[in-house]
Amino acid sequence: MNIPSREGSKFFPNFKCSKQLIAFALTLVLSLPFAVSAQDAAADAGGADVAHGETVFKNNCAQCHAITDERVVGPGLKGATSRNDMAWLTKWVKNSQAMIASGDPYAVKIYNEYSKAQMTSFPGLSEEDIKAIFAYVDNAATAAPAEAAAGAGAAAGAPAASSGPSDLFMIVLVALVVVMLLVLGVLLVIVTILSKAVAGGEASEGDTDFMTRLGNSLKGIVADPAIRSAVIWVFALLALKATVDGAFGVGVQQGYAPKQPIAFSHKLHAGEYKIDCNYCHTGVNRGRSAHIPSANICMNCHGVIKKESPEIQKIYTSIENDQPIEWVRVHTLPDFAYFNHSQHVNVGGVECETCHGEIGSMEVIQQRSSLTMGWCIDCHRTTEVNTKDNKYYDNLVQLHASESQEALKVEDIGGLECSKCHY
Ligand code: HEC
Ligand code: HEC
Ligand code: HEC
Ligand code: HEC
Ligand code: HEC
Ligand code: HEC
Structure with missing residues (x-):
């Protein structure tokens, strides 16, 4: 028809x-x-606020607060808007210490309840930012309890496919x-x-x-x-x-930032207190692995600093029970690829930040580079070998200079040979 x-x-x-x-x-x-x-899936009425609130929350509050009622460093924020009104919450977030000093009864009560742990003050956050944070908290509590629980993070676990x-x-x-x-x-x-x-x-x-x-x-x-x-x-x-x-x-985990069992902050330790990376990651100049510090290294300082903090108490528990802290691994290459830190950091003079991003400003470590083969190769193609004060390279530099006008790159010393990275 x-x-x-x-x-x-x-x-x-x-x-x-x-x-x-x-x-x-x-x-x-x-x-x-x-x-x-292009939008956030959760973007319904007031969705823009919620999405903005999520960002602000994750950047400023997530290391100490869960959006459920689970206790982290501070109390879970679920229901915070029913415990206090927005005016109170805004004042609190901007400067909680001032409120405690002024004798506000709820402020004093919760401060004592949390053994006088000091919450960071956020004078820089606008009222809109703070409103958005609580819009996000409330939205998460009502709209997606399952997701909220995942956000609060039962520690370890496989990397969630972000999308x-x-x-x-x-x-x-x-x-x-x-x-x-x-x-x-x-x-x-x-x-x-x-x-x-x-x-x-x-x-x-x-x-x-x-x-x-x-x-x-x-x-x-x-x-x-x-x-x-x-x-x-x-x-x-x-x-x-x-x-x-x-x-x-496939296999790429760029952006992976799992919640860790202790709210350890690189922003605080490496950023504000400027503790050398090497102090904790003792392997970077010596060997293949950078190493994650044992609880004993934490105790060099936390034997005295902030002993009463519930987060620091977790370090004590770990030592008492002889159970290592179960940090969630962030960066991993497959077994068939060989990567050596000392070669890059010590010999090559490559900064940690080049590969790991601005660690000194991260509350929670996030994988910033893709760690794919293409990523390694691209850098080896474009990066000049650090030959200064390195006798090992003297002959090679001479030989290279006689053949080429260009500077000696990692690719010229074998940085693209399969067997250097695969065995
Ligand atoms: C360094 C850890 C830390 C950070 C970061 C932090 N808080 Fe807190 N927060 C606390 C602690 C601890 C308390 C408990 C009161 C105290 O000890 O001062 C608290 C209490 C609160 C309370 C009162 C709890 C309630 O519901 O009764 C609210 C609300 C709050 N924080 C909101 C925020 C917001 C919003 C942010 C991010 C902008 C934030 N906090 C960032 C540690 C923190
Ligand atoms: C006070 C000790 C300490 C200092 C100082 C420190 N770190 Fe860490 N680092 C840790 C701990 C503990 C972990 C594991 C927990 C985590 O991932 O946050 C870690 C994890 C990491 C990871 C992720 C490891 C993984 O699982 O893939 C990187 C990358 C890293 N640190 C880089 C740095 C850099 C770069 C510096 C210097 C700017 C630095 N760290 C300074 C203690 C420290
Ligand atoms: C070189 C000294 C030093 C070392 C080593 C160190 N810290 Fe700290 N840590 C500090 C200082 C200083 C503070 C800030 C204390 C304050 O806010 O009064 C701090 C704060 C903390 C806090 C926040 C506590 C709170 O409730 O505010 C945590 C959690 C923490 N460290 C965990 C660790 C862990 C885990 C390790 C071992 C991997 C570690 N630290 C190693 C010096 C150190
Ligand atoms: C050339 C890139 C590059 C540089 C520079 C670099 N890293 Fe890494 N880092 C990696 C890669 C790749 C991995 C994953 C290694 C693996 O899985 O075998 C890693 C893993 C780590 C880990 C996890 C534990 C481990 O050793 O597997 C830590 C901690 C770490 N790096 C710290 C540092 C610190 C601190 C510096 C600076 C002193 C640094 N890295 C410099 C690429 C780099
Ligand atoms: C930011 C740049 C950069 C990145 C990213 C990078 N490398 Fe390198 N790599 C270098 C430099 C610079 C050297 C030369 C060090 C030297 O002087 O021996 C080097 C050398 C090497 C060597 C030794 C080559 C030789 O012939 O001696 C190996 C193996 C290697 N890298 C593996 C890797 C792997 C695997 C990755 C990815 C996981 C990677 N690199 C990522 C900069 C980089
Ligand atoms: C500078 C280091 C480096 C060199 C040189 C290198 N590879 Fe790789 N290769 C890697 C890394 C790192 C991975 C893991 C990538 C990932 O997990 O996504 C990888 C992965 C692979 C894979 C698995 C497929 C994939 O993409 O994940 C194959 C196959 C492979 N390489 C073959 C080769 C061959 C053949 C050569 C020589 C022409 C070579 N590689 C040279 C670092 C290197």
């Missing part, structure tokens, strides 16, 4: 218009996933819209046929009963080139997006 014939459109005068409608709606679906993925929930959300959304469109299409066809039937006349001519006409109309929709191409585009783009996301994501 070659449907949208002239007779067809005479039979169904509205039909053309409804086809366009469907094509338009399909095009909408096409743009939907991209629009959605997990929003991907699922997108798929469900798209599936829903597709189903709705199909239903809409069928309804439109039925309406057209019925209205024609009511108008009477030619509609009842010939042997076309209701079912065949319904079938014909559906075929018409399927055969329509505009609708066909819209459908094909939707699926092609969705497939493309999934493939690209998947391919780039």
Whole structure:
């Protein structure tokens, strides 16, 4: 049956218009996933606030507070807005010490409850920032209790695929819209046929009963080139997006920042107190591994500093029970790749920050580089070898200079040879 014939459109005068409608709606679906993925999945009413609040919270508060009622350094913030009003909360966040000093009863009570642990003051946060933080806290408590629990972090665990929930959300959304469109299409066809039937006349001519006409109309929709191409585009783009996301994501954990069992802050220790990386990561100049410090190294200072803090108490518990602190590993290369810290730090003179980012400003360590083979190779192609005061390289430098105008790069000393990194 070659449907949208002239007779067809005479039979169904509205039909053309409804086809366009469907094509338009399909095009909408096409743009939907991209629009959605650009936004936060949780962005509903006040979503922008919530998203902003999440960022502010993670940057300033997450090391001491959970958004559940779980205690970290400070109390869990779930329900904080029902315990105190916004004016109180704003004053507290900006300068909690001043409030305690002024004798505010709740402030004094909670300060004592938390053994006089001092909360950082945030005079720099605006009222909007603080409002957004609590919008985020409240939203997390009501909207997604499961996610909130994950955010509060049962310590270790596998790295969560960061895009997990929003991907699922997108798929469900798209599936829903597709189903709705199909239903809409069928309804439109039925309406057209019925209205024609009511108008009477030619509609009842010939042997076309209701079912065949319904079938014909559906075929018409399927055969329509505009609708066909819209459908094909939707699926092609969705497939493309999934493939690209998947391919780039395999084994790459850039941005991975798991919650650690103790709220140890590099920002505080390496940033503010300027403790040398080497003091704790004793392997960086000597060997392959940088090493994670044992609890004894912490005790050099925390034998006296802040002994009463619940976080420091965890160090004591670890030593008393002879149980090492179970830090969650952040950076890992697969076993078949060889990387040596001393070669890079000591011999090569590469700064920690070049590979690890601004550690001195991180409350929680985050993997900043991709750690892929391409990342290693790119740097070896572009970085000059540190040959200064290194007799080992003298002959090599001379030899290289006689052959090339360019500076000696890591690639020239074998930095691209497979066997240097794989064995
Ligand atoms: C260095 C750790 C630390 C940081 C960072 C921190 N807090 Fe606190 N917070 C505490 C402690 C500890 C208490 C308990 C009171 C005390 O000892 O001063 C507390 C108490 C609170 C309370 C009162 C608790 C309640 O609900 O009854 C609120 C609200 C609060 N903090 C909000 C925040 C917000 C918002 C941020 C981020 C802008 C933040 N805190 C950052 C440690 C911290
Ligand atoms: C007071 C001790 C101490 C100092 C000083 C210190 N670190 Fe750390 N570092 C730790 C501890 C403990 C961990 C494990 C917990 C964590 O990841 O936060 C760690 C973890 C790390 C990790 C992630 C390890 C992994 O699991 O992949 C990197 C990278 C790192 N530190 C780099 C640095 C750099 C760079 C400096 C100097 C700017 C530095 N650290 C200074 C104690 C320290
Ligand atoms: C060289 C000294 C030094 C070493 C080593 C050190 N710290 Fe600290 N740490 C400090 C100082 C100083 C403070 C800030 C104390 C304050 O705020 O009054 C601090 C604060 C902390 C806090 C925040 C406590 C609170 O409640 O405010 C934690 C948690 C902590 N350190 C954990 C560790 C861990 C874990 C290690 C071992 C990996 C470690 N520290 C090693 C000096 C050190
Ligand atoms: C050339 C890049 C590069 C530089 C420079 C670098 N790192 Fe690393 N770091 C890595 C890689 C890659 C890993 C993962 C190693 C693995 O899994 O075998 C790593 C892992 C770590 C770890 C986890 C424990 C371990 O040894 O596997 C710590 C801690 C660390 N680095 C600290 C440092 C510190 C401190 C410095 C500066 C003194 C530094 N790194 C300089 C690339 C670098
Ligand atoms: C930021 C730049 C940088 C990155 C990133 C980097 N390297 Fe290097 N790498 C160097 C430099 C500089 C040297 C030369 C050190 C020297 O003088 O011996 C070097 C040397 C090496 C060598 C010794 C080469 C030889 O012939 O002696 C190996 C092996 C190596 N790197 C492995 C890796 C691996 C594996 C990675 C990725 C996980 C990596 N590197 C990432 C800068 C980098
Ligand atoms: C500078 C160090 C370095 C050199 C040189 C190097 N690789 Fe790699 N290679 C790596 C690292 C690091 C990984 C792990 C990457 C990851 O986990 O994503 C890797 C991964 C791989 C993989 C696994 C697939 C993948 O991409 O994860 C293969 C296969 C491989 N390398 C082959 C080679 C061959 C063949 C050569 C020589 C032409 C070579 N590599 C040279 C560092 C190197």
